[in-house]
Amino acid sequence: MSELSSLSSLGLYPLDVGVGVGAVEPIPMTGRGGAMVMRSLSVFLTYGRKARSGLEKDRGNSADSYCEDQILKSMPEGPNGRNAVPSAKLFEYLKRRTKFSRSELEALCKIYKKLTTGQQFGASSTTGDISAPVQGIDRAIFRELLHNTFDILTEDMIVERMFCCWDKDNDGFVSLESWIFGLNVFLRGTLREKTEFCFKVYDLNNDGFISKDEIFQFFKDCLIKQPGDEDPEEGVRDLSEMVLKKLDVDRDGKVSFRDYETAIKKEPLLLEAFGTCLPTQENCTAFLTTLQT
16 A cells, blocks of 8 residues: 555545545644644654665664763864864853753763764774874764664755754864754754754755745655555645645745744644654663763
8 A cells, every 4th residue: 555545544635635526625724633634644754754764773882882981182182173172262152052061062072073083983992993083074974873873764855954954164064063053952952943953954945935845855755655556746746735734824835934833833743744853852861871971
């Protein structure tokens, strides 16, 4: 059975919607019924994405292996170096602007150092081979970090958008400062901060809006076409239209940040409606625990 047929079985999408004269009208997207539809839609899309990923990840390194016994002594000094120990002024700035303690910031700097020197994350500093420092966290390292550390399996398009949001300098690398601020949202961000991050991820062309075409791209990537099924593209377009109507509060044909935030306040499950881009609370807790060791 196709994913669109499964959608119909959840009561989200009529089996014969948009097909022939006898097409069933879409489910109304207002009031309590609309909220129920969107909750079910979020569950369905999460299931589809997990099916697409297919394989269990190797959780590999234990959480306790993230941090080493020594503190920052091996990190090179330098006012402009991406891998340098932050100056006292920068350190205090990061402490004021984030929810991390001094010891947590030191641990995060150590992890960043390992990720950007080519040493395998979690390897012992006395036995691991350390290559020359690189400019920062690149796309490959970022993807592995999402998959292996935060258990985030999502579409390539979303991974790329997440990287672009972390790459504040737009130079293909995540700097130390961006690393700290990105993790601050991941691990201890408010609902507002997480909403802003997810919206930026979903705004594919950075124009400040999520359009119907962008919604279509997300849904098209996560719905799986089964052998023998007809092309589900038309159904996906109808689904995109339905979701747009739910999120577009001011009815201007696109989703602004205000629209998106308003919808999430009413229905929190919509926060990651278009793809997983935040770690679970369980993974956040596990990562934070390693910063205390």
